Amino acid sequence: MRPIRNIVILTGAGVSAESGIDTFRDAGGLWEQHRVEDVATPEAFARDPDLVLRFYDMRRSAVQEKEPNAAHRALARLDAEWPHGLLIVTQNVDDLHERAGAKRVLHMHGEHLNAWCTACDARSPWSAPLLDRPPCPACGERALRPDVVWFGEMPYRMDEIYDALRACDLFVSIGTSGAVYPAAGFVRNARDLGARTLELNLEPSQGSLWFDECRHGPATEVVPAWVEGMLARV
Numbered sequence: 001m002r003p004i005r006n007i008v009i010l011t012g013a014g015v016s017a018e019s020g021i022d023t024f025r026d027a028g029g030l031w032e033q034h035r036v037e038d039v040a041t042p043e044a045f046a047r048d049p050d051l052v053l054r055f056y057d058m059r060r061s062a063v064q065e066k067e068p069n070a071a072h073r074a075l076a077r078l079d080a081e082w083p084h085g086l087l088i089v090t091q092n093v094d095d096l097h098e099r100a101g102a103k104r105v106l107h108m109h110g111e112h113l114n115a116w117c118t119a120c121d122a123r124s125p126w127s128a129p130l131l132d133r134p135p136c137p138a139c140g141e142r143a144l145r146p147d148v149v150w151f152g153e154m155p156y157r158m159d160e161i162y163d164a165l166r167a168c169d170l171f172v173s174i175g176t177s178g179a180v181y182p183a184a185g186f187v188r189n190a191r192d193l194g195a196r197t198l199e200l201n202l203e204p205s206q207g208s209l210w211f212d213e214c215r216h217g218p219a220t221e222v223v224p225a226w227v228e229g230m231l232a233r234v
């Protein structure tokens with residue numbers, strides 16, 4: 001087995017659950033409260049933009065009241081102290097990884113705290129509501145939408161992600177159900193390229209069988225313990 005130098009960590013909603021941010025598919029999760037077709041597709045935005053903007057305005061303001069938890073902090077520590085390659089590929093649109101101090105973070109599904117102008121394509125840091133159609137800071141057009149990847153849209157920075165998967169020796173998946181592609185396929189990509197694979201999740205995910213090892217429990221417990229073990233190797 002090749003030594004572990006380069007690590008790719010995929011995170012999902014489960015890593016932010018203990019910060020009080022709803023996951024999507026757990027009991028009482030977002031997709032039980034709202035129909036995906038009504039709030040998370042380009043068609044929904046064309047059909048009823050107010051409903052979609054209100055949904056993301058609610059989530060954008062809620063995220064700003066939440067704090068990173070022990071799992072976010074442990075990953076930020078690993079990012080700071082791991083002397084080799086490391087990339088946190090997050091499906092989450094919250095900024096809790098960064099607020100915990102992590103630097104090597106890639107948001108493949110976008111970010112709540114950005115607005116995307118559909119007139120000039122600029123992305124601007126944004127923390128206020130979009131429902132009242134504020135002007136784009138770059139072009140002045142009232143054409144801003146949430147900078148979130150909706151179902152049917154291409155995730156961001158896929159080339160960088162596949163480059164990192166090609167170079168990784170260890171692929172770790174944290175707090176994700178394995179229900180949504182292309183993220184759910186990363187474990188097989190990494191395996192096929194000879195990397196070791198580890199799942200850290202509250203319960204077995206839909207892709208558990210593809211992992212060499214699975215550790216199940218709350219992220220605030222299993223992630224700090226795993227990071228401790230990794231840094232003991234350095």
Ligand code: APR
Nearest residue numbers: 012013014017023024025091175176177180201202218219
């Ligand atoms: N600690 C660890 N794992 C947890 C915790 C916790 N405290 N709470 C829940 N989980 C696990 C659940 O067991 C589940 O496997 O986190 C996972 C959350 O799964 P989903 O709700 O499906 O969220 P995610 O996998 O991130 O969704 C993927 O789907 O809706 C789209 O774009 C959205 O990025 C999202 C994508």
